[in-house]
Amino acid sequence: MALVKQSCFIAGRFSCSHRWLTPKCSQHVYASGLSTVTEYSPTRTEKKKVLLTDDGPDLQDFISGELSEKNKWEEYRGNLKRGKGERLRLPPWLKTEIPIGKNYNKLKSTLRDLKLHTVCEEARCPNIGECWGGGEYATATATIMLMGDTCTRGCRFCSVKTARLPPPLDPDEPYNTAKAIAAWGLDYVVLTSVDRDDIADGGAEHIAKTVSNLKERSSQILVECLTPDFRGDLAAVEKIALSGLDVYAHNVETVRELQRHVRDPRANFDQSLSVLKHAKKVKPFLLTKTSIMLGLGETDQQVHNTMAELREAGVDCLTLGQYMQPTKRHLKVDEYVTPEKFAHWEKVGKEMGFAYTASGPLVRSSYKAGEFFLKNLLEKKKAEAVAE
Secondary structure, three states: OOEEEEEOOOOOEOOOOEOOOOOOOEEEEEOOOOOOEEEOOOOHHHHHHHHOOOOOOOHHHOEOOOOOOHHHHHHOOOOOEOOOOOOOOOOHHHOEOOOOOHHHHHHHHHHHHHOOOEHHHHOOOOOHHHHHHOHHHOOOEEEEEEOOOEEOOOOOOOOOEEOOOOOOOOOOHHHHHHHHHHHHOOOEEEEEEOOOOOOOOOOHHHHHHHHHHHHHHOOOOEEEEEOOOHHHOHHHHHHHHOOOOOEEEOOOEOOHHHHHHHOOOOOOHHHHHHHHHHHHHHOOOOEEEEEEEEOOOOOHHHHHHHHHHHHHOOOOEEEEEEOOOOOOOOOOOOEOOOHHHHHHHHHHHHHHOOOEEEEOOOOOOOOHHHHHHHHHHHHHHHHHHHHO
16 A cells, blocks of 8 residues: 655754644655655646745654554665755654544544643644543643743744744733633643743743642642743742642753754753752752753764763653754754664663653653653652651
């Protein structure tokens, strides 16, 4: 059975779990077995459409309709590391199943009524079915973006809109978001945001209010905050760490050596480490979490050293996933890392002593698979805190 696939770039904001995916594709027809490729010749009109857009592919680029068998992944002969002037083709392990399920359909149908702004849907994330559907353990999860859709920074991997002075914050957002999430009936929610360097505290008070309002309405829901670095303002970090959340997440994004190449100049590895350390310092039983993108040109030794530094800083949970290029204006994918290599880093993470390591091509900082584990881990932490 032939497989029609749209092949091109993938938009991604990994740092805040944002991945904006929209179509820009030329079609290829793949025969079963992935060994034969028959080129599709686009019409003149189709060629013009390709030239007129900078965006990446949508969810369909990940959906094969019929997943390639995993035991054939190692037989894939396409290039995985980019040569000069080359753009890599999407390998088979970056395809996923069509999102279905009772929980998924229920959450999707209530979105419009509750007026929630989810990163999951807007980014057309390939993990949406697993997260919203609750997977094997029915722990439904979603990621909500606060403080608008415009960032004051311009990281080279991120396609979120940028501006020096984004629109002002909505003062009712903390209350309205908490009300909507509580009504939605989630088990685990991730609150993330853009960077707001135009605000004195970077929006820390705004985020903290959302958490406290949500916990007042639904004390059982587990809340993770994926925060900016607040320009290293530890008072802002402390405000959120003490707001009642369960997991404090902040992403270092890449290895130490590639920070200036990948992130906005106002961000750096040591500043991010200080955020994670301080959150743990002010609330020792708080779980801390960070994420690293692979495929940006890092070496194995650099990845290992970065993981070691994170563990030394007391970080509890680590996720590693594949970097995806948003548009032609952003950093190119240097390499598609194989599932076997991701499995290796997961093993290394366990050996280093991380409480949880999620590592895989489609893993993102808010990846659902880890959150069921985190739910149990949080309950254990709370029990320990009560015992003391």
